[in-house]
Amino acid sequence: MVLGGGVHVPAEHPDPLPFKAWLRSEALAAGFARVGFSGCDPFQAEEDQLRTWFQEGRGTLLPYLDPATLLDPRALWPQARTALVGFFPYGRPEAVPGSAPGSLKLSRYLWGPDYHMLLKPRLARLLEAAQAWWPGLEGRVCVDTAPLLERQLAVRAGLGWQGKHTLLIAGKGGSWGFLGVLLLSLELPPDKPFGTQQCGTCTACLEACPSGALTPFRLDPSRCLTTYTIETEAEPPPEVAAALAESRWAAGCDACQEVCPWNRAPLWGDPALWGGSSPLHTRSAEDLPRGAAQWRKLTRRTALRRVRDRHWRATLARILDS
Ligand code: B12
Ligand code: SF4
Numbered sequence: 001m002v003l004g005g006g007v008h009v010p011a012e013h014p015d016p017l018p019f020k021a022w023l024r025s026e027a028l029a030a031g032f033a034r035v036g037f038s039g040c041d042p043f044q045a046e047e048d049q050l051r052t053w054f055q056e057g058r059g060t061l062l063p064y065l066d067p068a069t070l071l072d073p074r075a076l077w078p079q080a081r082t083a084l085v086g087f088f089p090y091g092r093p094e095a096v097p098g099s100a101p102g103s104l105k106l107s108r109y110l111w112g113p114d115y116h117m118l119l120k121p122r123l124a125r126l127l128e129a130a131q132a133w134w135p136g137l138e139g140r141v142c143v144d145t146a147p148l149l150e151r152q153l154a155v156r157a158g159l160g161w162q163g164k165h166t167l168l169i170a171g172k173g174g175s176w177g178f179l180g181v182l183l184l185s186l187e188l189p190p191d192k193p194f195g196t197q198q199c200g201t202c203t204a205c206l207e208a209c210p211s212g213a214l215t216p217f218r219l220d221p222s223r224c225l226t227t228y229t230i231e232t233e234a235e236p237p238p239e240v241a242a243a244l245a246e247s248r249w250a251a252g253c254d255a256c257q258e259v260c261p262w263n264r265a266p267l268w269g270d271p272a273l274w275g276g277s278s279p280l281h282t283r284s285a286e287d288l289p290r291g292a293a294q295w296r297k298l299t300r301r302t303a304l305r306r307v308r309d310r311h312w313r314a315t316l317a318r319i320l321d322s
C-alpha cells in the first residue's frame with residue numbers, strides 16, 4: 001500500500017488511526033498537556049510575511065534562522081510527513097520572577113531543569129516505542145534548536161494560535177509551555193488546524209513590553225530583552241539597555257506573557273516532571289554569582305548554562321551599575 005506523499009506502508013502494518021490515538025496518549029502520558037498532529041507541507045500562507053520579516057533585517061541577531069529552511073519542514077528532514085506537536089507546561093504558581101526581596105527577574109522557563117534535556121529524551125523514547133509498533137518508521141525529535149516553525153506547526157496541529165506577542169497560546173491553557181515536535185516519516189490523518197486567533201481587541205502585551213519590541217503578531221528581536229540576555233552578547237541599543245536596567249529582567253523576559261488574559265488560570269507544570277528550582281531566582285541581586293566557577297556550578301543542568309558567565313556578568317553590570 002502507498003499512502004499520499006509516496007510513503008510506503010507494508011501491508012502488515014496496522015491501521016493508522018489507532019496508531020495515532022496511541023501516539024497521542026503516550027505523548028500525554030509523557031507530560032505534554034496538549035498534543036496535536038499536522039502535515040509537513042511547506043508553509044504557504046506564512047511565506048510573504050516571513051520573507052518580509054527577514055528582508056527588514058529582523059533576523060540579523062539570530063543568524064541560525066534561514067527563511068528557506070523554516071518555510072519547508074522537509075528542507076530540514078526530507079522524510080517528514082507528519083508532525084506530532086506537544087505543549088509541555090512549565091509555569092509554576094510559586095515561581096514569580098522578582099518576587100523575592102531585592103531579586104532580579106529570571107524568566108519562568110529558566111526556573112527548572114534545562115527543557116531541552118527534559119523534552120528530547122521523552123520524544124526520543126516515544127519514537128522508539130512507536131518504531132516497535134510500526135516497523136520501518138523513522139522520526140526526528142525537534143525541541144527549539146531545529147530550524148522549524150514550531151509555533152506555526154502547533155497552530156496547524158490545532159493546539160492554539162499565535163498571540164500578538166507571537167507565542168503559542170493553548171486557549172485557556174495559556175502560553176507558559178514549551179513546544180516539542182516529533183517528525184514522523186508516516187502520513188497520519190492531521191488534526192483540524194486552529195481557526196481564528198482569539199486576541200480580539202486586546203493589546204496588553206504590546207503595551208507591557210519594556211522595550212517596545214512588539215507590534216501586533218510581530219516581534220523585533222533587536223529590541224527584545226531575551227535576545228540580549230540569552231541569545232547574543234551584542235551590545236543593546238541605549239534605549240533597550242535602559243529598558244533592561246529599569247525592568248530588571250536579567251535572563252529572558254516574561255513581561256508580554258504576564259499580562260496576557262489567557263494566562264490568568266493557565267496549565268501549570270507538573271512539579272514531579274519539572275524538577276526543583278535553582279537558588280538563583282530568589283537570591284538578592286548582591287548575592288548573585290559573578291565568578292565563572294560559581295556560575296557553572298549554579299547553572300548545571302539548567303537552561304541558563306547556555307548563557308556564558310561573561311555574558312551574565314555583562315547583563316548584571318547593565319542592570320546594577322547603570
Ligand atoms: C528565535 C527564537 C526566539 C527569538 C525570536 C522570537 C520570535 N518571536 O521569533 C527570541 C530570542 C527573541 C526569543 C524569545 C523568546 N522565546 Co523563543 N524561540 C525562538 C525559536 C528558536 C525560533 C522562532 C522563529 O522561527 N522565529 C522567526 C520568526 C520570523 O517567526 P514568527 O515571529 O512566528 O514569524 C511570523 C510573524 O513574524 C508574522 N508576521 C511577520 N510580519 C507580519 C506582519 C503582520 C501584519 C502580521 C499580522 C504578521 C506578521 O509572520 C511570520 C510567519 O508566520 C523558537 C523555536 C522554534 N524552532 O520554533 C523558540 C520559541 C518560539 N521560544 C520560546 C520561548 C519560551 C521564548 C520566550 C518566552 C523565552 C523568555 N521567557 O524569555 C521569549 C518570548 C519572546 C516573544 N514574545 O516571542 C518557545 C515558545 C513557546 C510558546 N508557547 O510559544 C519556543 C517555541 C521554543 C520551544 N520549543 O518551546 N525566541
Ligand atoms: S520577551 Fe519581554 S522584551 Fe521580548 S517581546 Fe516579550 S515583553 Fe518584550
Ligand code: SF4
Nearest residue numbers: 163164199202205260
Ligand atoms: S496579551 Fe492580549 S493581545 Fe497579547 S497575546 Fe494575550 S490576548 Fe493577545
